[in-house]
Amino acid sequence: MQGILLQLIVSGIAMGFVYALVAVEYTLIWNACGLLNFSHEKIIMLGGYVFVGTCITALGMSNIMSAILTIILLGIFGALIAVIIFIPLRNQTRLIAVVATVMLGQILNEAAVLVWGPVALMPKNFLSGVFTFMGATVAKSYVYIIIVAVIIIALLELFFKKTKPGKGMTCVSINKTASALMGINVKVSIVITLILSFMICGVLGIITAPIFTVKQQMATMIALKGFCAGVIGGFGSLPAAIAGGLVLGIVENIAGVVLPAVFKDAVAFALMILFMLFSPKGLVGVRDHVRNLQENRKQKKGKVNI
Amino acid sequence: MLQVDNIVTYYGNACALHGVSFRIEENEIVSIIGANGAGKSTLMKSIMGVVRPRSGAITYQGENITNLPTHKIVGKGIVYVPEGRDVFATVSVQDNLEMGAYSRKFSQKELNGLYEEMYTMFPRLKERRKQMAGTLSGGEQQMLAIARGLMSKPEIIMFDEPSLGLAPIIVDEVFDRIKYINQELGISVVLVEQNAYMALTASNRCYVMENGKITKEGKSSDLISDDSIKEAYLGM
Numbered sequence: 441m442q443g444i445l446l447q448l449i450v451s452g453i454a455m456g457f458v459y460a461l462v463a464v465e466y467t468l469i470w471n472a473c474g475l476l477n478f479s480h481e482k483i484i485m486l487g488g489y490v491f492v493g494t495c496i497t498a499l500g501m502s503n504i505m506s507a508i509l510t511i512i513l514l515g516i517f518g519a520l521i522a523v524i525i526f527i528p529l530r531n532q533t534r535l536i537a538v539v540a541t542v543m544l545g546q547i548l549n550e551a552a553v554l555v556w557g558p559v560a561l562m563p564k565n566f567l568s569g570v571f572t573f574m575g576a577t578v579a580k581s582y583v584y585i586i587i588v589a590v591i592i593i594a595l596l597e598l599f600f601k602k603t604k605p606g607k608g609m610t611c612v613s614i615n616k617t618a619s620a621l622m623g624i625n626v627k628v629s630i631v632i633t634l635i636l637s638f639m640i641c642g643v644l645g646i647i648t649a650p651i652f653t654v655k656q657q658m659a660t661m662i663a664l665k666g667f668c669a670g671v672i673g674g675f676g677s678l679p680a681a682i683a684g685g686l687v688l689g690i691v692e693n694i695a696g697v698v699l700p701a702v703f704k705d706a707v708a709f710a711l712m713i714l715f716m717l718f719s720p721k722g723l724v725g726v727r728d729h730v731r732n733l734q735e736n737r738k739q740k741k742g743k744v745n746i
Numbered sequence: 747m748l749q750v751d752n753i754v755t756y757y758g759n760a761c762a763l764h765g766v767s768f769r770i771e772e773n774e775i776v777s778i779i780g781a782n783g784a785g786k787s788t789l790m791k792s793i794m795g796v797v798r799p800r801s802g803a804i805t806y807q808g809e810n811i812t813n814l815p816t817h818k819i820v821g822k823g824i825v826y827v828p829e830g831r832d833v834f835a836t837v838s839v840q841d842n843l844e845m846g847a848y849s850r851k852f853s854q855k856e857l858n859g860l861y862e863e864m865y866t867m868f869p870r871l872k873e874r875r876k877q878m879a880g881t882l883s884g885g886e887q888q889m890l891a892i893a894r895g896l897m898s899k900p901e902i903i904m905f906d907e908p909s910l911g912l913a914p915i916i917v918d919e920v921f922d923r924i925k926y927i928n929q930e931l932g933i934s935v936v937l938v939e940q941n942a943y944m945a946l947t948a949s950n951r952c953y954v955m956e957n958g959k960i961t962k963e964g965k966s967s968d969l970i971s972d973d974s975i976k977e978a979y980l981g982m
Contacts, residue, residue, distance in 0.1 A: 604848070611834045611845050617796055618832040623820035623849025623898060 443575030448693050454582035456689020457589035458648060462666020463673065463681035464596070465640040470676060471613030472633035473530045475537045479545030481663035483638055486548055487514055487645020488654035492563045493556040503566050511642045518638030522631040530630070549656055560655035567650045581650045588647055592640065593682060600678075605632060613676075661705065665692075668712040674724030683723050747772050747934060748793070748824065748902055753802030755785075755792045762788040764958045765802065770902065770936055775928050777937040777945035777966065779979060780955035786938045787829055789955070790904050794826045795819050821849045823901035829910060829938075831891040835880030839871055842879050842890055846897030864893040867923065885916035892923060896931075903927065904936035909944060917941070921948050942979035946970045954979075 462480070469477045477483070490513055495506030525544065529537040567581040599606040612619045612629045620626050644659070652658040665688060673684025688708055696704040719725040748770045755763040763785050770776045778786050791797045793804055795816040804812045811819055834842050843861060852860065865872035868889040874882060879890055888908055895903050905924065909917040921944055928935045939945035946952055946966045954962040954975065962969065969975050 604844070607837070607841055607845060608848060610837060614834045614836060615832055618828065618834070619845075620796065620816040621794060621820065621826050621828060621832075622845045622894070623817045624845070625815070625817045 443577075444697075446574060446576040447578055448697060449690065450576070450578045450586075451582050452690035452693030453686065454585040454689070455693065456669075456686035457586055458644065458662055458685070459666045459669040459688050460682040460685025461589055461592065461640055461644055462662055463670040463685050464593070464678055465637045465644070466666070467670055467676060467678060467681050468633050468637045468640075469526070472609065472630050473526050475526060475530065475534070475541070477637065478538060478541040479548065480637075480641060480666075481659045482545040482548040482552075483514070483517075483641040484645045484648070484659035484663065485552060485654075485656060486517070487511075487642035488649045488658055489552050489556045489561070489645075490514070490642070491646045492561040492649055492654045496563060496566075497561070503563070507646050510646060511639050514638045514642030514645075515635045518634040518636075519631050521638070522634035526630055526634060527627055552656055556654075560653040561649075562653045563649050567647070579651075581647070585647050588643065592643065596636075596678070605629070609633060665708045668708045670722075671712050672715050672722050674722030677724060680722060680724045687723070747807060749805045750789070750793065751803045751805070753789075753792055753799040753804065755788055755797055755799045757788075757797070762958055763792065763799070766955075766958070766960055768953060768960065770934050773928070773932055773934055774951065775924070775935040775937060775949040777939055777949035777952045778955060779939055779942045779945050779952060782940070784955040785958040786955055787906055788958075790826055790828075790906055790936070790938060793819075793824065793904070817849065820898065823899075824904070825895045825898060825900035825902070826904045827891050827895045827906060827908065829906040831884075831887045833879040833882070833887050833890050833894070836878055838876055839879055839882070839890060840875040842894050843871075843897050846894035849898050860897055860899075864896065867926070868893050885912050885919070888912060888916070888920055889923070892920070892927075896927065896933075900933060902934045902936065904938070906938045907940060908937070909939065909941050917944065924948065942975070943970075946975075946980075 462484075466477050466480050469475060487510055491506055491510040495501045495509050496503065499506075501509065521544065525537070525540050529540055567584050569580045571578050571580055571583060600610055601607075608619065608624045609629050609632065611622065612624060612626055616626055619629075644662070645654075648658065648662065666685070669685035669688045670681050671684070672688055673680035673682070688711065691711060692704060692707045695707040699707070715722055719729070721728070750766065750768040752765045752767050753763055754761065754765055766785070766789055768778075768789065778789065780786050788797065792799045795811075795814055799812065802812070803810055806822055806824065809822075811822065814822075834845065837845070840861065843864060844857065847857060847860065861875075865875070870886055871890055871893060874886065879887065882890060892905070892908070908920050908924065912920065924935060924937065925948060927933050937945055937949055946969060949966045952964065952966045952969050953960050954969070962972070962975070970980075
């Protein structure tokens with residue numbers, strides 16, 4: 441029993457980090473240009489196909505080299521999409537950019553079949569096998585997902601808190617005009633954001649390839665649930681996105697045991713709707729609410745003393 | 747030093763500036779006064795490239811800067827401290843200052859020197875340097891916005907309504923610093939104000955704007971005794 445619980449928690453945390461990375465990846469773009477990247481699901485898919493289909497199978501590269509090349513290629517693709525779609529459309533009506541990103545997703549989806557064929561691809565000897573400890577059997581891929589995600593989140597934190605371009609991007613997300621008035625080049629900042637976001641998508645495509653296999657719909661669920669994670673955490677904040685992802689991953693996995701298994705996927709969406717109804721600001725809203733309650737209590741105590 | 751020739755600026759189909767000309771020379775304080783909606787801020791935003799004039803030219807030290815992107819104009823040494831401060835609320839005071847120097851490649855040592863300079867000018871900011879800028883009072887935020895503007899060592903600094911929403915005693919302090927910036931640091935200052943009396947007493951020359959046009963200009967000492975100005979802006 442203890443083993444199963446541990447197993448559930450580890451895989452829950454791993455999936456939580458996957459959702460968190462998805463939430464981080466689109467929150468970055470939302471903060472930089474106020475647009476949602478509706479093609480992100482297909483960018484993750486692209487990462488998977490480039491990794492397995494092109495680098496490993498066609499070019500015969502090693503797993504590590506393939507992963508590195510995939511991430512670099514996705515970064516270049518991100519810069520390209522920034523110049524073609526996000527920069528020209530950022531000041532247009534939102535709908536135009538929405539349609540543009542949806543269409544980008546469709547193009548990638550169909551292109552994937554043409555280039556890599558309709559059969560699902562599976563990386564061989566990549567993050568396969570299991571760890572066994574304390575009576576729990578945990579797939580290695582889950583453990584690697586946790587490690588990779590923690591490294592990425594730590595690097596992002598360093599980038600945004602310690603480097604000048606990172607701090608500049610934080611300011612762009614707060615106020616674009618004021619940032620431009622500081623001499624920050626907002627367009628360059630959008631390009632950097634897209635590169636980062638697409639690289640994270642690439643990583644997601646790689647690390648989820650052994651779990652979902654590489655196919656057109658491989659990222660549909662995690663992209664949607666990543667969106668739920670953002671809403672549950674509190675839209676537009678990176679730490680909130682990570683918290684939302686973890687909460688969602690663990691709750692969903694435990695619910696999979698308590699409830700009939702078919703309801704597992706519904707839990708994420710039910711949770712999101714509950715948050716939208718009762719705490720539209722997400723966990724951040726809950727935290728603020730608790731803080732207000734505490735302060736009210738303090739003030740009341742103060743009055744009694746007077 | 748900075749010359750604006752006959753610029754026309756639109757917001758969509760609404761004309762906000764109908765051919766405005768304006769200049770500032772080295773080491774001057776020039777004020778622009780006028781009622782709400784007269785086009786004072788639009789003039790500033792046109793100079794900074796935040797909004798683009800449809801016609802006319804903006805020249806800075808002999809170079810046409812009319813169509814440069816905002817961040818390049820900042821790099822040339824023109825800084826605008828916007829109305830309503832616009833400090834980065836969830837970023838610490840010191841990081842706000844660092845962002846002010848974004849257009850310059852300063853070493854860490856030079857940056858630290860600049861921080862110290864700002865903290866000597868605005869001691870209250872030093873106490874609060876690790877606090878988030880959003881937790882500061884209105885007056886402190888104005889001081890931070892001014893200090894942030896100075897961080898890039900500009901040649902011209904333009905203040906938009908620096909007295910807006912501040913207590914009278916803080917307003918005096920702000921104007922004190924603005925005079926100091928001009929006299930001691932040798933930076934040219936453009937001062938956009940609704941508070942006409944403060945603006946006229948602080949500046950060398952003044953422009954009066956009405957409905958997107960400049961209706962009067964001259965030495966501030968002359969304008970302050972001009973009857974129509976007295977009646978319309980000083981309430982005397």
